[in-house]
Structure formats: C-alpha cells, structure tokens
Amino acid sequence: MRRSExxxxxxxxxxxxxxxxxxxxxxxxxxxxxxxxxxxxGAPPRDIWLALCVEMDVPENRRHGAGRQEPRRR
Structure with a gap:
C-alpha cells in the first residue's frame, strides 16, 4: 500500500x-x-491502515484492497 492509497x-x-x-x-x-x-x-502505510482499522473496528471485508483505484479500462 502506498501513502496515497x-x-x-x-x-x-x-x-x-x-x-x-x-x-x-x-x-x-x-x-x-x-x-x-x-x-x-517511515512506518509502512499498510501497517498504519490495519492498526487504524483494528482501533476503529472496521470490518475485515473493508480492510483489504482499500484505497486502490480501479484499473484503467483498455
């Protein structure tokens, strides 16, 4: 996960x-x-995202892949 994601x-x-x-x-x-x-x-953004999700009780199905843009259509 990138910082922007x-x-x-x-x-x-x-x-x-x-x-x-x-x-x-x-x-x-x-x-x-x-x-x-x-x-x-310098902590990895993914680790920060997951720590924030745990703290805020975000359901697991909304944790993974979050922040990614949809791929461009070709």
Whole structure:
C-alpha cells in the first residue's frame, strides 16, 4: 500500500472524521503514535491502515484492497 492509497482508504472509510483520526488518534499498535507520526517515522502505510482499522473496528471485508483505484479500462 502506498501513502496515497492509505490516505484514499482513510478518506473513503472515515469521511469527515479522516483528518482528525490520522492527526489525533494515538494508536498503541504503532508505539503510541498517531498515523501522521508513524508515516513521518517511515512506518509502512499498510501497517498504519490495519492498526487504524483494528482501533476503529472496521470490518475485515473493508480492510483489504482499500484505497486502490480501479484499473484503467483498455
């Protein structure tokens, strides 16, 4: 998962709360850092996404593949 895919997944899943969650929510699974801090420290976006999903009780069927754009039609 790329950073852009992470940000798209967060926006899609959490909508108006997205910015607040990544800036303010401290995630114990990430060493008591926010998502923004973890990204700045070089943590893989996929790990951050999954930690955020666990913390926010996102159903598993909405966790995998999130943030990916649909492939272009040829």
């Amino acid at each position: 992470f940000l798209r997944a967060v926006e899609t899943e959490f909508q108006a709360r997205a910015a607040s969650l990544i800036n303010d929510l401290v995630l114990s699974a990430l060493g008591n850092r926010t998502a923004v801090e973890a990204l700045a420290d």
